[in-house]
Amino acid sequence: xxxxxxxxxxxxxxxxxxxxxxxxxxxxxxxxxxxxxxxxxxxxxxxxxxxxxxxxxxxxxxxxxxxxxxxxxxxxxxxxxxxxxxxxxxxxxxxxxxxxxxxxxxxxxxxxxxxxxxxxxxxxxxxxxxxxxxxxxxxxxxxxxxxxxxxxxxxxxxxxxxxxxxxxxxxxxxxxxxxxxxxxxxxxxxxxxxxxxxxxxxxxxxxxxxxxxxxxxxxxxxxxxxxxxxxxxxxxxxxxxxxxxxxxxxxxxxxxxxxxxxxxxxxxxxxxxxxxxxxxxxxxxxxxxxxxxx
Amino acid sequence: xxxxxxxxxxxxxxxxxxxxxxxxxxxxxxxxxxxxxxxxxxxxxxxxxxxxxxxxxxxxxxxxxxxxxxxxxxxxxxxxxxxxxxxxxxxxxxxxxxxxxxxxxxxxxxxxxxxxxxxxxxxxxxxxxxxxxxxxxxxxxxxxxxxxxxxxxxxxxxxxxxxxxxxxxxxxxxxxxxxxxxxxxxxxxxxxxxxxxxxxxxxxxxxxxxxxxxxxxxxxxxxxxxxxxxxxxxxxxxxxxxxxxxxxxxxxxxxxxxxxxxxxxxxx
Numbered sequence: 001x002x003x004x005x006x007x008x009x010x011x012x013x014x015x016x017x018x019x020x021x022x023x024x025x026x027x028x029x030x031x032x033x034x035x036x037x038x039x040x041x042x043x044x045x046x047x048x049x050x051x052x053x054x055x056x057x058x059x060x061x062x063x064x065x066x067x068x069x070x071x072x073x074x075x076x077x078x079x080x081x082x083x084x085x086x087x088x089x090x091x092x093x094x095x096x097x098x099x100x101x102x103x104x105x106x107x108x109x110x111x112x113x114x115x116x117x118x119x120x121x122x123x124x125x126x127x128x129x130x131x132x133x134x135x136x137x138x139x140x141x142x143x144x145x146x147x148x149x150x151x152x153x154x155x156x157x158x159x160x161x162x163x164x165x166x167x168x169x170x171x172x173x174x175x176x177x178x179x180x181x182x183x184x185x186x187x188x189x190x191x192x193x194x195x196x197x198x199x200x201x202x203x204x205x206x207x208x209x210x211x212x213x214x215x216x217x218x219x220x221x222x223x224x225x226x227x228x229x230x231x232x233x234x235x236x237x238x239x240x241x242x243x244x245x246x247x248x249x250x251x252x253x254x255x256x257x258x259x260x261x262x263x264x265x266x267x268x269x270x271x272x273x274x275x276x277x278x279x280x281x282x283x284x285x286x287x288x289x290x291x292x293x294x
Numbered sequence: 295x296x297x298x299x300x301x302x303x304x305x306x307x308x309x310x311x312x313x314x315x316x317x318x319x320x321x322x323x324x325x326x327x328x329x330x331x332x333x334x335x336x337x338x339x340x341x342x343x344x345x346x347x348x349x350x351x352x353x354x355x356x357x358x359x360x361x362x363x364x365x366x367x368x369x370x371x372x373x374x375x376x377x378x379x380x381x382x383x384x385x386x387x388x389x390x391x392x393x394x395x396x397x398x399x400x401x402x403x404x405x406x407x408x409x410x411x412x413x414x415x416x417x418x419x420x421x422x423x424x425x426x427x428x429x430x431x432x433x434x435x436x437x438x439x440x441x442x443x444x445x446x447x448x449x450x451x452x453x454x455x456x457x458x459x460x461x462x463x464x465x466x467x468x469x470x471x472x473x474x475x476x477x478x479x480x481x482x483x484x485x486x487x488x489x490x491x492x493x494x495x496x497x498x499x500x501x502x503x504x505x506x507x508x509x510x511x512x513x514x515x516x517x518x519x520x521x522x523x524x525x526x527x528x529x530x531x532x533x534x535x536x537x538x539x540x541x542x543x544x545x546x547x548x549x550x551x552x553x554x555x556x557x558x559x560x561x562x
């Protein structure tokens with residue numbers, strides 16, 4: 001059963017198309033990273049599926065429609081910035097979330113321990129550092145133990161220590177078997193935390209799938225020979241090779257994972273081509289990301 | 295419903311601005327009476343100023359003072375109740391956390407109803423105490439013989455607060471909404487009325503303008519005597535209570551439905 005189903009979602013701000021017929025499915029237990037450059041429509045997508053922005057077109061449904069209008073009670077979410085009452089302390093702010101979520105358990109000790117805020121729980125929110133605010137927001141998403149948690153740029157604006165703390169907390173949450181949706185423009189974050197990835201640019205979905213499939217199904221090859229034209233011709237005739245490019249005398253190509261570089265070398269030699277340079281490596285998500293969003 | 299009231303209470307019980315506005319309301323309301331004692335001796339065709347502190351005139355006099363105090367303090371508080379949630383993005387977060395738009399709207403509506411009810415209860419208690427002190431003889435029936443003054447006061451508070459809340463829904467920024475609220479009530483509408491009256495002879499329909507109708511629920515007591523003159527000059531200054539009540543209820547429905555329509559339609 002899909003947790004979230006998005007169909008052809010569009011959102012226009014005047015003439016600007018922030019989202020253009022975006023479709024996406026998130027299954028139970030996935031840790032879905034929504035990856036895209038700034039302004040690509042990540043936050044707009046999350047805003048719509050959380051009911052605060054009105055879509056210009058298209059549709060979405062949570063939990064197969066089984067929860068009706070109350071679906072948000074089963075989702076913990078931060079959008080853009082941690083939003084709390086600055087004049088209230090951590091306990092009061094969490095209490096407000098608890099009342100909204102209709103949760104009975106008033107004990108926030110474990111949550112505050114998880115995000116390491118127990119020592120400052122009686123301080124007003126406005127006295128917190130950005131990292132502490134972000135961590136309180138993460139604690140708030142866990143109230144009522146929802147099945148789905150959504151984070152939007154969770155490490156934005158944090159210092160390296162803050163980033164590492166938040167990432168550890170997210171990994172910890174993900175390991176509890178929840179469905180996680182995380183928007184980010186930072187590849188390393190998605191690569192480390194997520195099981196699946198959807199890449200968005202200009203409001204359009206460019207690619208989606210398990211991180212592994214986008215990460216490693218293709219092999220990246222660099223080849224060089226004295227007779228470049230002959231080598232190009234040879235590579236074009238190989239069905240495993242998908243894309244060939246010549247850069248500064250070096251041929252770069254992507255090939256499907258069943259290609260064996262040693263066999264390729266032997267085959268080239270038997271065709272009378274001597275390779276002076278052969279490197280094969282798996283593609284990194286970063287290159288893939290740049291490639292896809294180019 | 296109780297859940298929403300409790301939620302609003304948790305949100306605002308420690309808010310300094312709300313605390314101060316309400317405190318000032320409670321302090322300045324009775325303080326206004328002091329100025330009543332400073333009024334110079336009135337012309338002989340008017341009642342003596344002592345009667346302002348006695349039943350039944352105390353209700354008019356106190357109500358008129360409360361008119362200004364409520365307009366300012368609880369009106370501004372109503373704007374603030376919403377705009378603070380917009381500027382802190384907690385309105386957004388409340389919806390994200392699972393409150394439906396209807397529930398959020400209802401929570402604000404309940405807040406202004408409760409604030410208006412508390413203000414009216416204070417008016418009732420204050421009027422009763424002062425009246426009992428200054429009126430000879432203890433007669434509760436006579437004390438409450440006041441043309442539904444407490445209900446009119448409540449309606450007046452509700453009209454100010456719902457107007458203020460509507461402006462908050464429209465402008466979303468505290469400064470802008472408060473500025474428009476105050477300048478509409480004390481400058482824009484009176485000016486509009488003045489110019490229309492100038493152009494259109496005896497344009498007494500301008501008395502039905504929203505904030506004037508609301509003010510006429512608790513008019514300046516002396517105006518009642520001016521209202522007795524129209525036979526000669528063929529012009530009524532004030533709305534009858536019935537007219538003011540009807541007009542205000544219609545405006546109230548308008549303010550609330552417009553707010554609701556805007557809130558449901560717009561992005562948050």
